[in-house]
Amino acid sequence: SVLLAEDSASGCNVPATPGAVGVVHGAARAQLDPAHAQRILAITGDGDQGLIALRACQAYVRAIAR
Template sequence: MTPVQKLAGLVVLILVLMAAAAGATWQIQDLRMDEKLAKQSAVHQKALDAITSEAWRQQNAEQDKRLATEQRASAADQQHSLELSNEQRKQALLRDRLATADVRLSVLLDATDSAIGCSVPATPSAVGVVHAARRAQLDPAHAQRIIAITDEGDNGLIALRACQDYVRAIKHSY
C-alpha cells in the first residue's frame, strides 16, 4: 500500500468514525428531546385538566345558583298565587253579600253640613241620648262598582308585590 492509499484509508476511517459518532450523538439527543417533550406534554396536560376541572366546578356552581333562584321564584309565585286566590275569594264573598243585601256600604255624613237638615245635635249633651254619626247607605250598584275598583287595586298591589319579590330574589342570587 502506498502512503496515499494509507492516508486515504485513514481519512475514510476518520470520516466513518465521525459519522458514527454524529449518528450516536444524534440518537442520544433524540432520546433526550423525546423525554423532555414527554415531560412538557404531561405538565401541559395536567394544567389543562386543572383548568377544565375548575371550569366544570364554576359551571356547576352557577347552575346550582340558578336552580336555587328558580326554586325561590317558584315558591314566591305559588305564595302570591295563593294570596291572590284568597283575596279573590274574599272579594267574591263580599260582592255576593252586597248583592243579597247582607251587607250595605255606607258613607259618613258631615254633621256640620247645613244642607242635610239634621235636627239631632252633633255633640251629645249631658241629658241627651248619644246619637251615632249619621251615615248614608250607597245604592247596591254603586257599591258593587266601588268594590270592583278596589278589587282591581288589590290585584294590582298583589301583582306588584310578586314582581318586587321576584326582582329581589334575582338580585340576591347574583
C-alpha cells in the first residue's frame, strides 16, 4: 500500500478525458510521501536486479546442459 500526503493540489480536478498522451486520470491529485517513493524505487531496483540474475542463471544452465 502507498500512503499519500495531502498537499496544495488536494481537491483539484484533473480532466477525465484522454488527452494527447492517451492516459485517463482520476479526479483527485495527491503527493506521494518522499520516504515511500524511495522505498518503491528501491523495491523496483531490487526486482530488476533479480530478473537480471535469473536470466544469467538460466543462460548458464542452458550452456552447461548442451
